[in-house]
Amino acid sequence: MISRRSLLAAASIMPLASLGLGGVVPAHAQQKQVKLQLAWLYNAASAGEIVALKKGYFTEKGLDVEILPGGPNSNTVQEALSGVAQIATTYAPEIMYGANQGLPIKTFGAAFQKAPLTFYSLGEANIKTVADWKGKRIGAGQGATAQVKAVLDHSGLKFEDITFIQAQIPGLLQDQVDVVASWPTNVAQNAPVLQHAGGYNTQSIWDNGLQFQSNYYIARTDLIESDSDMLAKFLEACDKGWAYAADNPEEAIDMVASMSSAIEKDKELASLKVIVADFIYTDETREHGFANISKDRWNATLQTYARIGEIKPELTADDVFDDRVLVAAQRTKR
Amino acid sequence: MSIDRSVGTTAAPLPRIWSIFPSPDAARALGMAMLGLTLTLIIWQLIIVLFKVPTYLVPAPTDVAGAVSRDLPLLLEAAVPTITEAFFGFLLGNTVALLVAVSFVYNKVVEEMFYPVAILIKTIPIVAIAPVLKIILGNGIEPKIVIAALICFFPTLVNSVRGFRAVNPQLLELMRVLSASKTEVFLRVRVYSALPYIFSALKISVTMCVLGAIVGEWIGANKGIGYLLLQSMFDFNAPRLFATILTASVIAITGFAIVSMLEKWIIRWDPGVAM
Numbered sequence: 001m002i003s004r005r006s007l008l009a010a011a012s013i014m015p016l017a018s019l020g021l022g023g024v025v026p027a028h029a030q031q032k033q034v035k036l037q038l039a040w041l042y043n044a045a046s047a048g049e050i051v052a053l054k055k056g057y058f059t060e061k062g063l064d065v066e067i068l069p070g071g072p073n074s075n076t077v078q079e080a081l082s083g084v085a086q087i088a089t090t091y092a093p094e095i096m097y098g099a100n101q102g103l104p105i106k107t108f109g110a111a112f113q114k115a116p117l118t119f120y121s122l123g124e125a126n127i128k129t130v131a132d133w134k135g136k137r138i139g140a141g142q143g144a145t146a147q148v149k150a151v152l153d154h155s156g157l158k159f160e161d162i163t164f165i166q167a168q169i170p171g172l173l174q175d176q177v178d179v180v181a182s183w184p185t186n187v188a189q190n191a192p193v194l195q196h197a198g199g200y201n202t203q204s205i206w207d208n209g210l211q212f213q214s215n216y217y218i219a220r221t222d223l224i225e226s227d228s229d230m231l232a233k234f235l236e237a238c239d240k241g242w243a244y245a246a247d248n249p250e251e252a253i254d255m256v257a258s259m260s261s262a263i264e265k266d267k268e269l270a271s272l273k274v275i276v277a278d279f280i281y282t283d284e285t286r287e288h289g290f291a292n293i294s295k296d297r298w299n300a301t302l303q304t305y306a307r308i309g310e311i312k313p314e315l316t317a318d319d320v321f322d323d324r325v326l327v328a329a330q331r332t333k334r
Numbered sequence: 335m336s337i338d339r340s341v342g343t344t345a346a347p348l349p350r351i352w353s354i355f356p357s358p359d360a361a362r363a364l365g366m367a368m369l370g371l372t373l374t375l376i377i378w379q380l381i382i383v384l385f386k387v388p389t390y391l392v393p394a395p396t397d398v399a400g401a402v403s404r405d406l407p408l409l410l411e412a413a414v415p416t417i418t419e420a421f422f423g424f425l426l427g428n429t430v431a432l433l434v435a436v437s438f439v440y441n442k443v444v445e446e447m448f449y450p451v452a453i454l455i456k457t458i459p460i461v462a463i464a465p466v467l468k469i470i471l472g473n474g475i476e477p478k479i480v481i482a483a484l485i486c487f488f489p490t491l492v493n494s495v496r497g498f499r500a501v502n503p504q505l506l507e508l509m510r511v512l513s514a515s516k517t518e519v520f521l522r523v524r525v526y527s528a529l530p531y532i533f534s535a536l537k538i539s540v541t542m543c544v545l546g547a548i549v550g551e552w553i554g555a556n557k558g559i560g561y562l563l564l565q566s567m568f569d570f571n572a573p574r575l576f577a578t579i580l581t582a583s584v585i586a587i588t589g590f591a592i593v594s595m596l597e598k599w600i601i602r603w604d605p606g607v608a609m
Contacts, residue, residue, distance in 0.1 A: 041565060042556055068473045071564060073553040075465045082469045170390055170570065189570050192390070260556045261408055262565040 031064040032230055037085035038070045042260040044272035045185065045215060046089070047252045048111065048280070052241025054255040061233035069260070077105055080218050087219050087234060091115070092212035092301065093146055093310075099319045100311040104221040108228075108325035109235050109291035111242065112214035112275070113282040114206050116183040117147060120169070120190065123199030125178050130155040130208050139167025139177030147181075147205055149308045154209025169193060179203075185275045188267035212301045213293065214279070224322045232329040239290040239332050246276040246334075281334050289331030293321055393573040401573035402580065408562070409581045416559040417585055419475055419547035423482020424540060424589075430483070431490035432532070438491075439498040439524070440516075456488040460549050468553045478550030478558075485546035486539035490532065497531025498524045526603075533597040540589040544582060559585070 038046050049067060052058055058065040068085060070076060076088035077098045092115060098105045119138070121127040127136065130151055140148055149159050165177050172180040173192055182190055184202075193200050217238075219231060245252035253269045284292050298317035306313040375395045381387065382394035389397055402409065434452065438445035460481060467477040501523055509519050544559075551560025559582050566575040 037554075041561065041568070043568075069554050069556045069561075071552050071554050071561075073461060073464050073549075074468070078465065079469060084469050084472065168570075173388070174391065189568070192388075260561075260565070261411060262562050264569055264571070267569060 031059070031062055034058075034063050034065045034087060034230070034234065035068060035085040036065055036234075037068045037074070037076050037079045037088040039074065039076050039089045039091065039215070040070050042067075042069050042256055043263055044253065044256065044268040044275055045112075047245040047249075047256055047272050047275070048238055048242030049089075050241070050256050050259060051245045051252050052237040054258070055241065055244060057237040057240045058234070061237045063230070063233060063237065065234070065237075067259075077103065077218065080105055080220060083220075086223060087217055087231070089215050090218055091214055092216065093143070093305075095216060095218060095320050096302065096305055096311050096315070099315055105218050106221050106224055106320060106322045107216040107218050107293065108224055108231055108322055109217045109238075109329075110213035110215065110293050111217065111238065111291055112279045113284055113292065114279055115210070115212050115214040116185050116204075116279060117144065117181055118184050118202050118204040119151075119179045119181050120172060120193050121179045121201050122172065122193070122196055123201065125201075127179060127201050127203075130203050131157070133157060133179060134161050136178040137163045137165050137176070138179045138181075139165045139171045140181035141168075142166050144181055146305065146308065146310045147210060149310075150210045150304050151203070151205055151208045153304070153308050185271050185279065187270040187274055188264070210301065210304060211297050213297070216293075217291070221322065224325065228324045228328055231325040235291055235325060235329040235331070239329070242276070242280050242290065243332055243334065245272065246280065249273055249276070286333055289326075289329075289333045291326065291331065293323070293326060295321065295323070390570045390572050393576055397573040398576040398580065401571075401577040405574055405577055409577060412557060412559050412562040412578070413581055413585060415475070415555075415557050416544065416547045416551065416582070419478040419550060419558070420482050420543040420585070420589070422475075422479045423546055424486055424543040426479060427483030427486030427543065428490045428536065428539060431487045431535075432494055435491050435494035435498060435528075436520075438495050445495075452488065452491055455484065458484070460485060460546065461552075464549055464553045467550075473554055477553065478547050478555075481550040482543040482546030485542045489538045489542070490535040493531040493535035494528050497528030500531065501527045529601055533593065533601065536593045537590060537597075540593045541586040544586045544589065548582060 036049060038049075040046070042050060046067070053065055053067055070089075076085075076090045077094050079085050080088040081103060089111070095105070095107055119130075119140075125136075127133065133152065133155075134157060138148055145159075145164060148162075148164060152159060152162065165171070167177045167180055169180055169182055169189055169192065171177045182193075184190065184204075187194075217231075217235070224231060249269055249272050253265050253272060256268060257263055257265055280290075284294070295317040298321050302311065302315050302317070302320070303313075305311045306315070379394050379396060382392065387394075393401070434448070438449065463484075464477070464481055467480055471477040471480060505523050506519065509523055514522070547558070548560040548563065551558040552564060555561045559578060562578045563575065563582075566572075566578055
């Protein structure tokens with residue numbers, strides 16, 4: 001039964017709600033405050049989460065989510081650990097290094113089913129496989145040396161067989177490197193290579209022995225154990241957000257742009273289309289559902305990283321991944 | 335009691351705040367600077383055109399000008415949070431530095447104990463400490479202000495300690511003869527001897543605090559010059575990147591000009607030290 005007092009309280013809030021929150025479902029008292037720390041700035045790679053926020057999917061699930069932007073100096077594992085954010089997104093190597101240090105952090109879902117990192121070379125260089133990298137100059141970001149090592153190891157090469165240079169796409173075009181790492185999702189940034197008259201070749205880490213996923217959702221292990229229900233709701237809202245972004249990419253990019261003035265919509269739109277088609281939805285999500293994670297893949301990746309000396313060999317999938325949230329959540333198979 | 339400070343003053347006793355270019359010499363200096371700048375831009379443009387340097391690598395001045403006019407609202411919008419962070423960082427860093435400097439000057443033990451700490455703070459790589467500050471202070475404007483303040487702190491501390499000490503001994507002697515209190519000595523002698531030093535430091539820190547704010551924005555922001563720099567770099571949008579760099583420079587130069595004007599306005603005596 002509704003008491004007089006709560007009715008009065010509701011009546012006094014209503015004009016406020018209609019003023020400030022026009023159209024959005026008013027926050028209930030039981031709404032849980034959740035902060036999501038992104039690994040990177042607001043862009044197409046976080047379109048699903050931003051759509052879930054803007055369309056009120058988190059609110060529907062009883063979550064009051066705040067999405068915090070990241071950047072190159074942002075350490076999201078540390079932020080999830082310290083409690084600045086309950087949930088963060090990060091990449092596979094960070095999770096492995098965290099587990100290697102015994103940090104109480106695990107992943108409970110992966111928005112990107114495949115890590116996109118791909119190595120590009122110009123057609124003239126005639127680099128068809130990783131074996132052709134021998135004696136070549138390989139460019140990648142500073143943090144990508146382990147991935148390069150793993151890919152080399154898979155093809156029977158050593159890190160000493162190549163020259164590692166910190167570089168991006170312009171480095172390839174300026175002939176500072178023979179091969180350069182980039183994300184195929186960055187369609188516009190890669191355009192000079194994709195449109196190169198002499199063609200181009202690619203080797204992805206996925207096809208070369210390093211099958212980890214990307215844009216993992218992480219949380220403290222104690223939170224996953226104590227409140228997997230909240231995390232499952234969070235995942236369901238993200239699921240819905242990504243599905244909406246996949247069906248309405250233009251609108252999704254408008255929502256992303258409303259949170260970050262500097263993005264170039266046409267570039268982000270091209271990027272979002274590739275992300276959705278090749279990375280969010282794959283055969284595995286069709287079979288198991290959104291944000292799926294495979295334990296076997298984790299074990300294989302951990303073994304690879306242990307072999308190249310990046311982490312200790314005794315780590316297993318259970319040290320980096322907790323499947324209870326994926327099991328609990330109602331996930332779209334698409 | 336008052337001390338005649340006009341001895342040695344050469345400029346007219348007019349309000350000097352508006353007379354940035356008081357003499358034909360200064361006008362000539364400005365003209366020459368503009369000429370040099372224009373020449374540099376012409377050479378830059380020629381190199382880009384002649385050697386067909388691609389825009390994504392280095393944009394021509396005309397590309398940058400195009401980006402400035404196209405993205406002006408965006409640049410202005412980004413400047414507001416950065417200026418705010420830099421301004422409050424400047425205030426915080428310099429206020430703390432001045433207070434610490436005063437405590438150093440009046441208490442030898444404090445100086446012996448905490449001067450090494452101040453040096454330690456100076457040697458911290460800001461880029462490394464920034465993520466930690468974000469975890470302590472959250473995602474708002476606070477870590478950015480503190481980073482800007484950290485950068486401002488040391489130059490002002492060192493210079494003002496030196497300034498407070500750089501007192502003419504005869505003047506101190508005179509104050510003693512006149513049985514002035516410690517407060518009087520501080521307000522009427524030490525502050526005046528320190529001001530030229532402090533302003534030298536402020537001129538350094540006013541440009542540095544903009545840098546601090548930008549570094550602060552790199553740990554996580556969706557607005558500001560730092561954010562715009564990152565997004566432009568990520569997009570390989572070199573013209574906008576250069577336009578953003580230009581905006582950061584304009585902010586720093588404006589800050590420098592404001593501090594210089596304040597200096598001319600406040601220091602009307604001949605400080606007798608090179609600045």
